[in-house]
Amino acid sequence: KKPLNIVKMKKMKENKEPITMLTAYDYPSAVLAEEAGVDMILVGDSLGNAVLGYNSTIPVTIDDMVYHSRAVARGAQSTFIVTDMPFMTYHGGIDETLKGVRRIMQEGHAHAVKLEGGAEIADTVRAVVKAGVPVLGHIGLTPQSVNQIGGFRVQGKDAADAKRLLEDAKALEEAGAFAIVLELVTEAVAEAISNELSIPTIGIGAGRGTDGQVLVFHDVLQYASPYMPKRFVKTYADVGTIIRDSIGNYVQDVKNKSFPAEEHVFTAEDGVVESLYG
Numbered sequence: 001k002k003p004l005n006i007v008k009m010k011k012m013k014e015n016k017e018p019i020t021m022l023t024a025y026d027y028p029s030a031v032l033a034e035e036a037g038v039d040m041i042l043v044g045d046s047l048g049n050a051v052l053g054y055n056s057t058i059p060v061t062i063d064d065m066v067y068h069s070r071a072v073a074r075g076a077q078s079t080f081i082v083t084d085m086p087f088m089t090y091h092g093g094i095d096e097t098l099k100g101v102r103r104i105m106q107e108g109h110a111h112a113v114k115l116e117g118g119a120e121i122a123d124t125v126r127a128v129v130k131a132g133v134p135v136l137g138h139i140g141l142t143p144q145s146v147n148q149i150g151g152f153r154v155q156g157k158d159a160a161d162a163k164r165l166l167e168d169a170k171a172l173e174e175a176g177a178f179a180i181v182l183e184l185v186t187e188a189v190a191e192a193i194s195n196e197l198s199i200p201t202i203g204i205g206a207g208r209g210t211d212g213q214v215l216v217f218h219d220v221l222q223y224a225s226p227y228m229p230k231r232f233v234k235t236y237a238d239v240g241t242i243i244r245d246s247i248g249n250y251v252q253d254v255k256n257k258s259f260p261a262e263e264h265v266f267t268a269e270d271g272v273v274e275s276l277y278g
């Protein structure tokens with residue numbers, strides 16, 4: 001399978017074919033996301049919550065993003081991978097921003113980066129695009145600014161806010177972003193923005209009018225996700241319960257000496273053992 005690219009993505013919008021995106025943070029999640037056929041994988045800084053146990057994305061570093069991104073890239077070699085630039089790594093000088101972007105691309109093996117913010121970061125987006133790196137925008141609820149926004153509030157609720165979001169979206173398109181994530185935006189405003197832009201919009205908690213959807217891996221699967229349930233998430237499995245019960249069964253088996261059993265035991269006749277860890 002050939003990975004999606006930003007030209008095909010725009011065609012998908014024109015053809016009204018929804019674009020699917022899911023986060024992944026490590027090798028197995030990337031393998032499974034690719035096998036399931038997602039169009040794009042996001043190595044989101046939501047990994048701070050989902051796999052590192054922080055209560056926001058603010059502590060996440062470039063090193064964290066590079067480390068997880070390259071594991072994802074090993075697992076999903078035929079999928080377009082976008083990796084988040086984390087908190088405060090694209091607000092200093094452009095040289096410093098480009099150094100971080102270089103690491104995400106060259107060491108993290110991503111195909112594109114995602115930056116949170118609107119018109120105020122348009123010049124930065126322009127400079128990154130000029131360096132040959134595709135940029136995914138992200139407006140609406142931007143978790144890296146949660147302390148400034150004052151909580152996880154739905155965006156675009158009044159006319160002034162809707163106007164600001166549309167202007168931000170246009171500024172990002174004009175700066176060269178290939179698509180824009182709309183997070184926690186009213187359905188009406190997200191649809192209006194999607195209709196205004198020629199680049200695709202990817203929604204999360206933004207209703208039915210966007211050109212694509214993105215969700216967090218651990219939310220979709222109820223995999224010990226710290227912030228469940230979320231209204232805008234649809235969960236497709238309860239993997240957390242499966243894992244907890246399975247580990248519980250292993251613990252029980254050892255305690256009651258039913259594991260290891262006859263078939264798990266070596267004798268002097270055994271030779272080379274197959275191992276995943278070779």
Ligand code: KIV
Nearest residue numbers: 023044045046181204
């Ligand atoms: O980090 C992330 O997972 C994201 C998505 C929620 C869009 O930015």
Ligand code: NA
Nearest residue numbers: 044045046084
């Ligand atoms: Na993010």
